[in-house]
Amino acid sequence: MHNHGLGAWMAKRRLKSPDKIALIHGDGDTVTYRELADGTDRVSSILSSRGIRKGDRVAFLGENSPEFLQVLFGAAQLGAVFVPVNTRLAPPEVAHVLTDSGARVVVHDPALTERIGPARDGIAHAIATGEGTDEAPGLSRLLREASGGHSDAEVTLDDPAAILYTSGTTGKAKGAVLSHQNLTWVALNCLVDYDVVSTDVALMISPLFHAASLGMGALPILLKGATIVLEKGFDPGRALELIERHGVTMLSGVPTTYQLLADHPNWAATDLSTLKKLTCGGSAVPTRILNAYEERGLSFSQGYGMTETSPGATSLSPAMTREKQGSVGLPHFFTDVRITDEKGAMVPRGTVGQIEIAGPNVFPGYLNLPEATADAFSPDGWFRSGDMGYLDPDGYLFVSDRLKDMIISGGENIYPAEIENLINDIDGVTGVAVIGIPDEQWGEVPWAVLTVGDAASVTTETVREQLTGAIARYKIPKRVVVVDELPRTASGKVRKADLRARFSGSAS
Structure with a gap:
């Protein structure tokens, strides 16, 4: 070839496993690898x-x-x-x-x-x-x-395979170019670290347009010749029914997914005996959810990554879920992680710095954005994640803060600048900061903290009306708070950490 x-993948699968079911979808329709x-x-x-x-x-x-x-x-x-x-x-x-x-x-x-x-x-x-x-x-x-x-x-493996758009810190989404090498190696990382086998049946309830669902969900399963139960969306009751009906062995999601499953009335009565591999990303799994699943004999693989790493960078095995609770795990098998200071020098274990990632799963750059691409890499070729964290003495990664102020709500990445640019266009708004506030169901939700002119009247409804139709609904702030003054640094930048600390306790 x-x-x-x-x-080349499907042609090879047609040779190796033509009659194996590749997909189950709809009301039980099947697609074999030959048909796919x-x-x-x-x-x-x-x-x-x-x-x-x-x-x-x-x-x-x-x-x-x-x-x-x-x-x-x-x-x-x-x-x-x-x-x-x-x-x-x-x-x-x-x-x-x-x-x-x-x-x-x-x-x-x-x-x-x-x-x-x-x-x-x-x-x-x-x-x-x-x-x-x-x-x-x-x-x-x-x-x-x-x-x-x-x-x-x-x-070739170096040729571009896909362009996935990731919300931009400057308000415009950037196209992350992923090569065939990137998507192949992230799939191989999953085969190694998640023990994917050809007899697995994976329930796919997360949208494939996300890097995690595509790179770490569908592609490893199809590469191995296993089966995907492909759902258009997520309904917890239907998901539980499908797990039992099809003998699902693998499930991926975000903490909200697992919370909704455990809170469903059919949770206790559903046969989950085939379910062996649960992977969770987006944010750490809360203790309450860990407890609910461990009571059913289930535990999680957790991880960390981003679109630019196709997206997997680290994984925490189920065996270490409790011992290393709060960690996002070790680097994937074919991936490396290091921590650097503001000058780019590596720091000792336990010291907080910027998380940098290298490996064949790391993207080559952003589409038509050479300056952004150059800024994203260190002089020796490591991807600068923009996130802060540290490695413990055993090499496990802990994410301590988001340098770029990104909000993760139900597994969706939200960049405040995009929303702030639109809110600034509202008459009467003199200043705005969008922050992430902890939320029991979604992990975080965006809030907008505003200053307004003396005669202005800006409400949550005003902001939502302005943003509806301009950006996705999950990005629209759940609440708008008007303050007399935004806390700022000496250089004039808003101190968002101060706002998060002030308002996190008032979320309801």
Whole structure:
């Protein structure tokens, strides 16, 4: 084969395990590896007939589905670059992703057509999933009519495979370019550190457009030839039913996911005996949730990472959950982590500094942003995470603070600058700081702390009305607080740590 990247995976799986079930979706529909590979070939043919070649960008805007994976692998066969789009983004945010990436094709759920609106003129081909119409046939119809045959473009592991957009600290999302090497090695890290085997059945309830669900969820399972139970969304009652019905062995999520499962009325009565591997990211698992799962004989692998590391950087094994509680674990098998001071020098164990990461899973850079890319790496090539932490005497990583003030709410990354820029446009607002406030269900939620002019009246409703439709709903502050003055440093920067300390105790 000439294709040494993801584009070869399905053809090889078709040879090795053609009749093995790759996907279970909907009301129990199944897709074998032969069928998934055949569908991938047909998607490749559809894209090729529309002029898509190596390096072109192919976007997908939709929920979890077999089509998502077929488009991913079909694009990879041609050496095209896959651009998954977060379905929770507002139209201006979707337009930025499509325009900035230079997507020539977007495959989308027909219910999300309006999200594409602002960027439609710049896209050569928009293909809706489903049947479509005679004038605009949908992907399902096109797949039936497409010719088969495996495309085998010249692709190296260093070539770009996907562009995933991560919220920008300056208000605009940045496209993190992930290579075939990045996605292959993060999958291998998961095979080693999470003991993925071909008999595993993984319930996928998190959206595949997230780096964690894609890089550490779907790809390791498909590489190993195991089975994914693919859900469009998360409903705790249905998830419990699917675990029992399909004998699910693996489940990934964020603390909120596991809390909602444990709080569901069917929790105690559900047979969880097949469930062996639970992975959790986004934030530390609270003790209350650990206790609830340990009572059922279950424990967690926890971890730390970001889109730029494809995304896994560290993992904490279930055996160390209690002994190293609060830690995010050791570096993944093929990944290294170090702590540096403000001058870039390594610091002793136990000393807080910036977390830096190296390994074949670390991305090469941001799309069309050479300065941001240069700033993201140390002179000797380590990725500067922007997070602060320390390594204990045994080499376990503890994250102590977020240098970039990022908020993680229900597993979604939120960067305050993006929200602050929009709130500053509201008449009467003279200053704003968006901070993360602890929340029992979501881990954190954004609050906006404002100063306003003497005659101004700005409320939570005012802010929410301004932001609705401009940014995703999960980014909209849950509460707005007006203060007389924002605490600032001598240089004029808002001291957000002071605000978090002041308001965290008043959250309800």
